[in-house]
């Protein structure tokens with residue numbers, strides 16, 4: 001199926017001249033510049049006409065285009081870009097349900113700020129930009145904080161169960177063996193007093209949840225298996241979201257707060273290695289009621305339960321790590337686009 005999708009895409013874009021023209025018109029230089037660094041981000045959904053809410057670019061995909069305006073030299077470029085896009089488009093095509101799709105249940109725990117109890121705020125992609133007067137790009141120093149972006153789980157008793165339309169695969173070949181990523185509202189402290197772009201952190205967090213959180217998974221929505229609490233990272237702790245990163249790529253879980261001490265935004269991003277942050281989880285950590293490991297090929301539900309008091313946790317989104325095959329093809333597509341830009 002993987003190969004079929006790619007072949008179909010390449011055929012569409014390279015054989016049908018009309019489609020080529022439309023594609024070229026759509027992907028003028030500015031579009032490409034905006035698209036490339038975020039090839040696996042939200043903008044990728046621009047091409048999923050069935051998912052209109054992700055169409056951040058209001059420019060319609062299909063525009064009227066006079067064919068006689070096409071220069072032959074441009075045609076080769078179009079073909080090249082088209083082939084590259086066939087790879088890039090692969091991520092949203094294959095893994096349409098990369099994020100939580102629906103809320104099964106929600107219990108507001110103690111200590112949730114007023115208004116932060118809309119569980120649908122956790123559906124879809126993690127925040128890239130915070131709207132409003134005090135908003136701006138989401139980065140590890142500027143986490144999402146609006147009620148439209150995050151939902152409060154609070155402390156003792158808070159709970160949320162989320163459903164995914166496409167099963168989350170238990171795949172040891174995923175980056176670091178992690179299968180899904182939970183994004184919270186934690187942010188790194190700025191400890192050098194520079195809040196105008198030159199901030200440096202000591203690795204501590206100025207917001208985020210501190211309660212113990214039980215993370216469980218289920219294939220049928222009825223029988224849930226806890227992920228071994230000895231292995232699970234803190235939910236709504238490390239790693240603060242970087243809206244410019246890739247939400248499908250986990251941060252290397254070996255990193256600790258101390259590794260970020262003395263780092264500014266560039267240093268943090270270097271450690272993130274392209275990731276959008278978040279806390280990564282593996283389905284392979286699932287255990288039964290006796291604490292015995294259980295093997296789950298895939299799950300469709302993720303449940304979070306706050307077990308005790310502490311600083312209330314808030315959740316932004318959960319992303320699903322795509323199958324490794326997808327990565328390879330997506331990276332190949334991105335590489336082609338990069339080469340195309342270099343030639344200019």
Ligand SMILES: [Ca+2]
Pocket residue numbers: 121122123124125126127148149150315316317
């Ligand atoms: Ca959200």
